[in-house]
Amino acid sequence: MKPPAKKANKPKRLLHRRKDLFIPSTVTVAMLARVMNVKLAQLLTRMRRVGLESEANYDYILSADYAALLAEEFGFNPVVDDEAAFDIYPPKPLDDLSTSPSRPPIVTIMGHVDHGKTTLLDTLRSASVAKGEAGGITQHIGAFSVPVASQTADSTGPRSITFLDTPGHAAFSAMRARGANVTDIIVLVVAADDGIMPQTKEVIDLLKRDDSQVDLVVAINKIDKPSADPDSVKKALMAEGIQLEDFGGDIPAVHVSGLTGKGLPELVETLSTVAEVRDLRAEQDGPVFGHVLESNVLKGLGSVATVLIRQGCLKIGSHIISGTAPGKVRRMTDPSGKPVQVALPGMAITVSGWKTLPKAGDEVLDGSESDIKKAIANRLRRGVAEALQEDVEAINEARKQERDARADGEDVVEPVPASGPKELRLVIKADVSGSCEALEGALQGIGNHIAISKIISTGVGDITESDILMAKAANATIVGFSVSAPRAMMSLAAQNEVPLTTGNVIYRLMDDVRSRIIDMLPKTIETKVIGEATVLQLFEVTNKAKQLVKVAGCRVTNGIVEKQKHARVVRLGHVIHEGSLDTLRQIKKDITEARKGLECGLSLKEFDGLQEGDLIQMYDKIEKPGII
Numbered sequence: 001m002k003p004p005a006k007k008a009n010k011p012k013r014l015l016h017r018r019k020d021l022f023i024p025s026t027v028t029v030a031m032l033a034r035v036m037n038v039k040l041a042q043l044l045t046r047m048r049r050v051g052l053e054s055e056a057n058y059d060y061i062l063s064a065d066y067a068a069l070l071a072e073e074f075g076f077n078p079v080v081d082d083e084a085a086f087d088i089y090p091p092k093p094l095d096d097l098s099t100s101p102s103r104p105p106i107v108t109i110m111g112h113v114d115h116g117k118t119t120l121l122d123t124l125r126s127a128s129v130a131k132g133e134a135g136g137i138t139q140h141i142g143a144f145s146v147p148v149a150s151q152t153a154d155s156t157g158p159r160s161i162t163f164l165d166t167p168g169h170a171a172f173s174a175m176r177a178r179g180a181n182v183t184d185i186i187v188l189v190v191a192a193d194d195g196i197m198p199q200t201k202e203v204i205d206l207l208k209r210d211d212s213q214v215d216l217v218v219a220i221n222k223i224d225k226p227s228a229d230p231d232s233v234k235k236a237l238m239a240e241g242i243q244l245e246d247f248g249g250d251i252p253a254v255h256v257s258g259l260t261g262k263g264l265p266e267l268v269e270t271l272s273t274v275a276e277v278r279d280l281r282a283e284q285d286g287p288v289f290g291h292v293l294e295s296n297v298l299k300g301l302g303s304v305a306t307v308l309i310r311q312g313c314l315k316i317g318s319h320i321i322s323g324t325a326p327g328k329v330r331r332m333t334d335p336s337g338k339p340v341q342v343a344l345p346g347m348a349i350t351v352s353g354w355k356t357l358p359k360a361g362d363e364v365l366d367g368s369e370s371d372i373k374k375a376i377a378n379r380l381r382r383g384v385a386e387a388l389q390e391d392v393e394a395i396n397e398a399r400k401q402e403r404d405a406r407a408d409g410e411d412v413v414e415p416v417p418a419s420g421p422k423e424l425r426l427v428i429k430a431d432v433s434g435s436c437e438a439l440e441g442a443l444q445g446i447g448n449h450i451a452i453s454k455i456i457s458t459g460v461g462d463i464t465e466s467d468i469l470m471a472k473a474a475n476a477t478i479v480g481f482s483v484s485a486p487r488a489m490m491s492l493a494a495q496n497e498v499p500l501t502t503g504n505v506i507y508r509l510m511d512d513v514r515s516r517i518i519d520m521l522p523k524t525i526e527t528k529v530i531g532e533a534t535v536l537q538l539f540e541v542t543n544k545a546k547q548l549v550k551v552a553g554c555r556v557t558n559g560i561v562e563k564q565k566h567a568r569v570v571r572l573g574h575v576i577h578e579g580s581l582d583t584l585r586q587i588k589k590d591i592t593e594a595r596k597g598l599e600c601g602l603s604l605k606e607f608d609g610l611q612e613g614d615l616i617q618m619y620d621k622i623e624k625p626g627i628i
């Protein structure tokens with residue numbers, strides 16, 4: 001009788017927990033294979049399969065993104081440091097601002113050279129100061145505010161207009177490059193006596209291209225001049241596609257004179273009307289978001305920046321961040337120099353209290369002191385990583401070119417030494433752990449199957465005696481990044497014959513390691529043919545030692561046949577002998593060289609088998625360093 005069948009086990013669901021793999025900011029393919037404990041060939045095959053064809057090389061330096069992707073391919077859970085990713089970001093603009101408070105419009109004046117932008121701004125600015133606080137001083141801070149005269153307490157239009165007066169400034173290109181358009185209205189200044197000029201066209205093109213909401217107001221300037229012809233300027237603008245109100249369009253044009261001030265109240269009124277139609281509003285509660293327009297260091301105040309507030313409400317004592325500059329608002333002044341306690345959207349104010357100088361065009365955000373500290377550390381680290389990434393791209397490209405050149409040449413691939421590749425051992429020291437990690441990623445695995453770099457130790461801090469002793473014991477080279485090597489340490493390293501290299505540019509250190517690896521590779525010998533001669537006839541002559549020797553009557557067909565160079569005999573495309581010349585003669589005279597077209601007689605040392613039709617090649621041997 002058959003034993004009762006065992007109750008089949010229910011298949012258990014396999015819970016595959018992926019192993020965490022820490023991903024450094026940069027890592028070579030060889031290093032990634034090593035840390036994942038997979039064969040390099042396997043990783044290269046997988047890279048090709050996932051479309052990383054041109055990156056599939058042992059020495060390609062992968063970014064953390066690619067490395068993470070590949071780690072996932074091999075079943076790992078790539079861990080990119082969350083703390084390292086922390087940052088403070090601009091707040092998302094609200095979808096519906098209809099209940100938010102109104103804000104002043106931001107106006108930029110643009111136009112062709114000499115059409116009067118500066119004069120117009122100066123007149124507007126001085127008018128604003130005159131109308132503003134008595135005794136206010138006009139400071140050049142990158143922006144100023146002009147009150148709108150016609151506004152009453154219950155009207156809905158803006159009470160003031162903020163003019164930005166640095167249109168060609170770097171801040172603008174920096175902001176534009178990040179897609180930030182701070183301007184609501186552009187005033188296009190066109191001189192009534194000059195008309196449309198190249199920079200006028202540039203502004204028009206910019207407006208046509210710009211899909212952001214920027215309104216246009218045309219200021220036909222220098223209207224006081226007898227030669228002013230505003231009508232023909234307007235027609236020319238229409239021809240450029242600027243639909244002016246006068247011709248049934250919706251773009252207002254105002255006749256002004258920046259010099260006399262004529263028409264400026266109308267210009268301000270027009271801007272106010274355009275702004276009113278736009279119904280410009282911004283959230284005053286919540287996080288602060290602004291842009292640095294200008295920054296400089298002032299005596300007694302330290303680093304000061306003009307900040308255009310775009311959202312939120314900046315207060316004295318707020319902790320702020322801009323780029324990698326942290327700050328705590330100590331003092332704020334409006335464009336007339338009057339201290340303010342709070343800065344609202346649409347206002348441009350000077351802010352002091354920065355620990356370092358922020359850059360024009362950078363965003364200004366607020367946050368808690370500790371968040372700002374963390375964000376700054378990460379931004380600095382990312383800055384290093386980005387700079388490194390640029391280097392890395394250049395290095396990857398250089399390596400690719402070398403490889404391509406090598407593939408095109410006739411080089412023979414050196415066999416792998418039986419003992420495995422030679423190692424250049426490295427002891428790494430860096431200023432902070434971030435750069436240590438970056439350096440590790442960049443230096444590990446430089447080389448090829450013959451010689452390769454291997455990091456045996458990493459550490460943070462200056463180079464010490466124990467580093468040198470460890471390097472000596474391990475026969476390693478010390479690489480220091482942004483650390484100091486005191487003189488005593490340098491001499492200790494020299495006494496112990498420990499190679500030591502320091503620097504603060506990662507790619508230079510990479511180059512240094514590369515050249516050390518190259519020195520470990522066998523040199524390749526290249527030949528360069530410098531002259532050729534064809535054997536026409538053979539003679540037998542008696543030499544000085546009374547021996548009968550064969551002499552070849554030749555014609556030099558290419559270059560120069562120099563007696564002291566290396567010589568080889570090529571027969572039917574094959575080299576049949578390599579050596580050197582014994583004699584080189586013309587008629588009966590010994591010569592040292594024979595140029596193209598000449599006939600000469602020659603014989604070779606230790607070779608007596610020349611035949612008619614043989615090709616004698618004279619060549620140089622060039623020693624070339626190994627390639628990685």
Ligand SMILES: Nc1nc2c(ncn2[C@@H]2O[C@H](COP(=O)(O)OP(=O)(O)OP(=O)(O)O)[C@@H](O)[C@H]2O)c(=O)[nH]1
Nearest residue numbers: 112113114115116117118119221222225257258259
């Ligand atoms: N008659 C007259 N001259 C003016 C007026 N506005 C400016 N100008 C003159 O035109 C010249 C150029 O004026 P700017 O204000 O420097 O012109 P701009 O467009 O700022 O020039 P750039 O800064 O070089 O781009 C100066 O000589 C001014 O005095 C105006 O309304 N009427």
